[in-house]
Amino acid sequence: MLDEILRDALLGRGLRPMQIDDNAGRVLQLLTALRRPRQVLEIGTFFGFSAIHIARGLPEDGRLVSLEIDEEVAQAARRNLAAAGVGEKVEVVVGPAVDHLRTLPPLSLDMVFIDADKAAYPEYLKLAYPALAVGGLLVADDVLLDGDFSAEGDRAARSAISAYTRAVARSHHLFSALIGTDNGLLVSLKQ
Known part of the structure; x- marks a missing residue:
């Protein structure tokens, strides 16, 4: 099923290959299955590839809210989530992520995935940090600085990724580790 979704998105719809790699998807699903979060937030839905992995690892009462800026891409993601059998566990919200993040109550999330x-x-x-519960996971993709950020303003993207990783590493309230996926997943546990 995932191969068909990937093929349709990249070849059929001509979307850029910006989704997480297969190993990163498996790591997300594994982390979700191990931690069993009930409330998960994903920043960046794209066509739903990572959301499918996260949703597959959710417990029965788990829910994923996935934020996407582009309505057309969000519609494709909803179709893909339904086709993968996880559509009922995922709500795709369209709009700027920062607007949604500002509405979250403190300590209301068990996991946040940033991509x-x-x-x-x-x-x-x-x-996102104030909304993350103690014991919650914060996961960021693309933290290796050799990624291709040309579409996003290479210098600004590299600087921001560097600032993010430094902030996480310096935090006394986050225990973090880098997982070696194609573009690097930085996984942090809120203590």
């Missing part, structure tokens, strides 16, 4: 506008990673961290 969107790289230049906004520090802002996402600033806004």
Whole structure:
């Protein structure tokens, strides 16, 4: 099923290959299955590839809210989530991520996955951290600085990714580790 979704998105619809790699998807699903979060937020839906992995690892009462800026891409993601059999566990919300993040109650999330506008990673961290419960996971994709951020303003994206990783590493309230996926997943546990 995932191969068909990937093929349709990249070849059929001509979308850029910006989704997480297969190993990163498996890591997300594994982390979700191990931690069993009930409330998960994903920043950056794209066509739903990572959301499918996260949703597959959710417990029965788990829910994923996935934020996407582009309505057309969000509609494709909803179709893909339904086709993968996880549509009822995922709500795709269209609009700027920072607007949604500002509405979240403190300590209301069990897991946050960031894979969107790289230049906004520090802002996402600033806004998502208060909403993350103690014991919650904060996961960011594309943290290796050799990624291709040309579509996002290479210099600004690199600077923001660097600022994000430094902030996470310096935090006394986050225990973090880098997982070696194609573009790097930085996984942090809120203590």
